Amino acid sequence: MKDLTHTQRMVLGFLKEYLSKHxxxxxxxxxxxxxxxxxxxxxxxxxxxxxxxFIRINPSRSRGIEIIGASYPERKAIPILGRIRAGSPEIASEEIDGTIKVDETLFPGEGLFCLKVRGESMRDGGILDGDFAVVRPQNTIENGEIGVVLIGDEATIKRVFLKEKKVILKPENKEMEATIHEPSEVTILGRVIGIIRSRV
Amino acid sequence: MKDLTHTQRMVLGFLKEYLSKHxxxxxxxxxxxxxxxxxxxxxxxxxxxxxxxFIRINPSRSRGIEIIGASYPERKAIPILGRIRAGSPEIASEEIDGTIKVDETLFPGEGLFCLKVRGESMRDGGILDGDFAVVRPQNTIENGEIGVVLIGDEATIKRVFLKEKKVILKPENKEMEATIHEPSEVTILGRVIGIIRSRV
DNA sequence: CTTTCATATATACAAATGTATACTAAAAAA
DNA sequence: TTTTTTAGTATACATTTGTATATATGAAAG
Structure with missing residues (x-):
């Protein structure tokens, strides 16, 4: 997408502001x-x-300006899961602790869920105790991405590496050691695509 | 609130449908x-x-129909500011780069705004480059809180300490040094009450 | 150097749109 | 019963609003 001039950016900003106001x-x-x-x-x-x-002008329509991409962002509620049941890809309602509503544009995708982060194991990766991790469910993960992994009955957030047919779960914390697992021991639940932190 | 007739309900429904569509x-x-x-x-x-x-009609304005209550349900748009102008507490529209819509319950308060974080200076505090910092505007800040501070023309996010009539701005990064300022040199713009990170 | 683009003023015009009023009719409320 | 509300049709009019074009200047691009 082409760059905007200063004035054009200002006009686009006014459009968004006016729209959300009126x-x-x-x-x-x-x-x-x-x-x-x-x-x-x-x-x-x-x-x-x-x-x-950046916008679409509907000819001859008064106020017929649509802001592309941000016109009316569909808001979706992302469920917050308190615990994750082993082997269940779908979300059981009794596990929902609440929902967080965020822009579709910010976190696109289907079936997203949230986990409340516990512990300091990902601290150096900018994920703190009490943060909400936004997770996109997927069965595989690219080398070095931050994933939600199920070991036995417990779900943890770690940076995941695949090396010599082993799964290496690396905490982002100098005081903690990486753990090495057989692929059969671990289940990839999804990738962490976002963090929401509230310290009000 | 009074009851609607069948036709009125239909019209209101059409209003909402049309609005979200166009x-x-x-x-x-x-x-x-x-x-x-x-x-x-x-x-x-x-x-x-x-x-x-149920609606508000703005006189003599084309398409000047606002749907009260239902259209923007308990959600607020937080403007993303690209730059902060010195000494202006109110938000100028030309500085709005976009908006993020989040739950009122997650980030309560009036006049919130977002800043896109640049640099690694708050890395050890879990604030990474590219994150959106949710800021509640306020003129003062408690000792040790993370604040948005204006030095000269530039806004930075730092942990703020007040000690012996000096303002100490401490980056959360072992490789960076804290800076000491006269209170007259710095302007407290607000406190960072949240972080939104999208790594889609 | 010429062309293009961004930015802006000025003006004319047609189309879109809201406002207002008169009239009719059925249903609901007083 | 009488009045009010709801739900329409029909028409006239003023205002708002988008479209188009001519003109000008400075900056950027070629």
Missing amino acids: GYPPTIREIGAHFGFLWPAARGHLKSLEKKG | GYPPTIREIGAHFGFLWPAARGHLKSLEKKG
Whole structure:
């Protein structure tokens, strides 16, 4: 996607702000008035934004500006799992401790779930005790990614390496040692695609 | 809140559907056309919906229909600021790079904003490059909390200590040194109350 | 050096859109 | 019964709003 000029970025910012404030987009004249220039100039910026793919202008419709990608982000509730039952890919409702609602755009994908992080084992990787880890369920994982792994009955978050047919689970903490496992011992539940921390 | 008639409920439903589909509300004529009756009838329904408190009609504004309550349910958009202008407590629209929508319950408070973290200075505190820091604006900060501080023209995130009438800004990174400032040199913009990280 | 693009003013015009009023009719409320 | 609310049709009008074009300047690109 092409770069925006300063003015174009400002106009796009105003569009988003106006939209979230009023629930409908501004008119071309309102945009011009906000920035202090005459409105035909605003139209030029809108045309540029459309050409660069940031917005869509519906011809002849008043306020017919759609912000592409962010128009009306579908919000989804991500369930927070207190415990993970061995071998169950689907989420049982009794395991849901609550939900967190976040932008679809921020964490895309289906079937996401959250885990509350316990312990300091991933501290050096920027994952602290009490954080919520956003997990995308998947059966395999790329070498070196942070995954949610089930060992026996317990789910842990570790950086996962695959080496010589062994699974190496490496904590991001200098005081802790990596553990080596047979592939049959561990089950990959998913990849950590995000962290949400609240320290209110 | 008063009950709606069948037609009114239908109209309200269409409003929500149209809004989520297009990103902007329908015109009165579009509402009428959708239901097959002439548009002045639709205006009557809108007036009723407004009187009963379900929508707000902005006079003389095209598509100026706001759905009260239901449209933006218990969710707030937190603006992402690209840069922070010195000395301006209020948020200028040209500085908004986008928004993140999260639960009110997760990050309560008014006037929150987000900053995209740059650099490794808070790495050991679990704040990584590229994270979004959720900031609650406030003028003072408790000793040892993580704050957003303006030095000159630049905003940085540091752990803030107040000691012997000096302000100590301590990076959470063993390779970096704390800096000591006169209180007049620094402006406390807010406290970091959360972190959102997306590594999709 | 010429062309293009970004930015902006100024103006004319057509289309879209909201406002208002008159009228009818059935159902609900007083 | 009488009045109010709901639900329409029909029409006129003013305002809002988008479209288009001519003009100009400075910066960037070729």
